[in-house]
Amino acid sequence: MLSLWYIVLSTENPISMPHITSGDVRHVAKLARLSLTDEEIEHYADQLSAVFAYIDMLRDVETEGVPETCQVTGLEDVYREDIVEDCDEYTRRQIIEQFPDRQGNLLRVKNVFE
Numbered sequence: 008m009l010s011l012w013y014i015v016l017s018t019e020n021p022i023s024m025p026h027i028t029s030g031d032v033r034h035v036a037k038l039a040r041l042s043l044t045d046e047e048i049e050h051y052a053d054q055l056s057a058v059f060a061y062i063d064m065l066r067d068v069e070t071e072g073v074p075e076t077c078q079v080t081g082l083e084d085v086y087r088e089d090i091v092e093d094c095d096e097y098t099r100r101q102i103i104e105q106f107p108d109r110q111g112n113l114l115r116v117k118n119v120f121e
Contacts, residue, residue, distance in 0.1 A: 031055075
């Protein structure tokens with residue numbers, strides 16, 4: 008379903024946007040592991056349908072010869088090199104002792120992936 012939305016948005020010969028149903032919202036919520044009430048599902052279906060209707064309106068705007076714009080603020084990302092700084096053994100032990108859960112000298116965290 009999401010790939011259909013992408014195809015609809017990116018096609019050279021645009022077709023009308025689909026009306027988003029409560030079933031569509033339920034499907035996406037399941038994929039995202041979201042627990043939504045029936046009221047929320049209807050609310051989001053209406054909101055998403057309005058967004059896609061607006062996108063349909065934007066298709067009528069003449070953009071021939073208009074350069075692509077990624078951002079308009081002029082701001083740029085600033086990067087820095089990661090620098091590893093050693094600390095003395097006493098400081099290292101104090102930090103490790105404060106770990107809520109550890110395995111040896113490593114901080115143990117909950118699984119992110121199944």
